Amino acid sequence: MRTIVSYIITFLFFSTCFADGDLIKIDSLNKLVGLQSGRERIETLISLSEAYRKVSFEKSLRTGTDAEQFASDEGFNALKGKILLSMGESASLSGDYALALDYYNKSLNAYKETDGFAELAETYNKMGLVYKNLAEYDKAIEYLMIATDLEKEHNLVSQLAGSIANIATIYFAKGDFNKAMDGYHQAQIVYKDLNDTLRYAKMTMNIGLVYWQWDENQLALDMLLEAKTIFKQKDDFVELGRVYNNIGMLYYQDVKDTVKALEYFENSLAIRELLGNQLGMAVVLANIGNVYRDRNxxxxxFEKYDKALRISEAIGYKEGEVRTNYYIGIAYKKSKKFIESNRYLEKCLLMATKYGIKNYFDIVNEAKLKNFAALGDYNGFMEEFRIYASTKDTLAVELNEMRTREAEARYKVNEFIPEMDRLEAENKHQLELIHLYRYSFISMIVIVITIMLILVFRKSKNVPVN
Known part of the structure; x- marks a missing residue:
């Protein structure tokens, strides 16, 4: 009961904050745009289009289209890239990835004509994230690498850190946690140097998730709670929705506290519904389904799973489809419907294999192994057992501990790199001084010897010959 009350209070609080604030902002922008002309009018139309995202996707795109048309009519072609980029972001947030890519491609063409390198890199970055959500990981990395090349060439330090972090997120989704940790930590160091508290907190959260995968649960929880505090201070509701979901996962899977987990999940869902974040809603609905499953x-x-799966399929969120099919398979296993369980587990495995999401391979294999045992299906059991025997790593725990120690050592070295560079520079300077003193000393000796030889020579000339 306390959880439900907490959810309702949270939902009403965020509803009031978002609804009142958004409507006031939209009303103000509508009044303002009628009084403006030229560039100012276009900038206001872009802001109005983005404000409509939380109210009406249709109005958001219509306003963006108005901005694009006005820019064309008035000859403000340099602003077309910005308008199209904003419209692409609106489409992406709504889950319409095909439309998002269409707008992003148009934005690329517009920015290429104006040499807007920072904006060009940002567009490549956003396209990479869309392909990531479609589980087209190779294509996602391809676009993100184009972004990093531009950012390196034009010294766009903060944007480069963001691209590195996005590539790390792809490695995380594929189950390559070492590479994910490398990227997250590189970005975290940059954001710390730039004093960018919010992005630093995002990297802290992501690093916490890697530690969680390595079974360092307390360290992971500490990092997630640290990030949550910063997100609340900065009123970053998008990231707050993410961190609530992640903390809920940790409480659910490792602390085994379903009450606390459900509280965090429902808070996350309330925020994501208000933001219209379809992908985020799919993720957290599936997690809430797991809590109900464990409570029998x-x-x-199944009601939550069905909603999560329908959203994921509608927006083309492949990771969500893989994840939810696995959860449904486990739920049917729990209800002793083993044949139906295997059907969903097989769907999960086929998609995971197709898109290279390898962290499902072992857990699907183990679940199917138990299903075949329960069914008394000897042939099915032996087939899964052969897979199990060939892939099971008996040193998994030791490997995770080794990875954790390796990562900590590597990152401590990274933290000392600036100091090492400073000491190296000092040593180089000292070495140059030593060489200078040495050459000076040798020169002085040569001069002294030369003077002495001259004196001796002169003295010898003054000695009378007997």
Whole structure:
């Protein structure tokens, strides 16, 4: 009951904050745009289009189209890239990835004509994230690498850190946690140097998730809670929705506290519904389904799974489809419907194999192994057992501990790199001084010897010959 009350209070609080604030902002912008002309009018139309995202996707795109048309009519072609980039972001947030890519491609063409390198890199970055959500990981990395090349060439330090972090997120999704940790930590160091508190907190959260995968649960929880505090201070509701979901996952899977987990999940869902974040809603609905599944409230569990799966399929969120099919398979296993369980587990495995999401391979294999045992299906059991025997790593725990120690050591070295560079520069300077003193000393000796030889020579000339 306390959880439900907390959810309702949180939902109402955020609803009031968002609704009132958004409507006031939209009303103000509508009044302002009628009084403006030229560049100012276009900038206001872009802001109005972005404000409409939380109210009406249709109005958001219509306003963006108005901005693009006005820019064309008035000859402000340099602003077209910005308008199209904003419209692409609106489409991406709504889950319409095909439309998002269309706008982003148009934005690329517009920016190429104006040499807007920072904006060009940003567009490549956003396209990479869309392909990541479509589970087209190679293509995602391809676009993100183009962004990093531009950012390196034009010394766009903060944007480069963002691209590195996005590539790390792809490695995380694929289950390559070492590469994910490398990228997150590189970005975290940059954001710390730039005093960018919010992005630093995002990297802290992401690093916490890697530690969680390595079973360093307390360290992971500490990092997530640290990030949550910063997000609340900065009123970053997008990231707050993410961190609530992640903390809920940790409480659910490792602390085994379903009450606390459900509280965090429902807070996350309330925020994501208000933001219209379809992808985020799909993620957290599936997680809420797991809580109900473990409480044997299977009707409620399947209801949440069905919503999560329908959203993921509608927006083309492949990771969400893989994840939810796995959860449904486990729910059917729990309800002893083993054949139905295997059907969903096989769907999960086929998609995971197709898109290279390898962290599902072992857990699907183990679940199917148990299903075949329960069914008394000897042939099915032996087939899964052969897979199990060939892939099971008996040193998994030791490997995770080794990875954790390796990562910590590597990052401590990274933290000392600036100091090492300073000491190296000092040593180089000292070495140059030593060489200078040495050459000076040798020169003085040569001069002294020369003077002495001259004196001796002169003295010898003054000695009378007997």
């Amino acid at each position: 409230q299977l009707f409620e569990a």
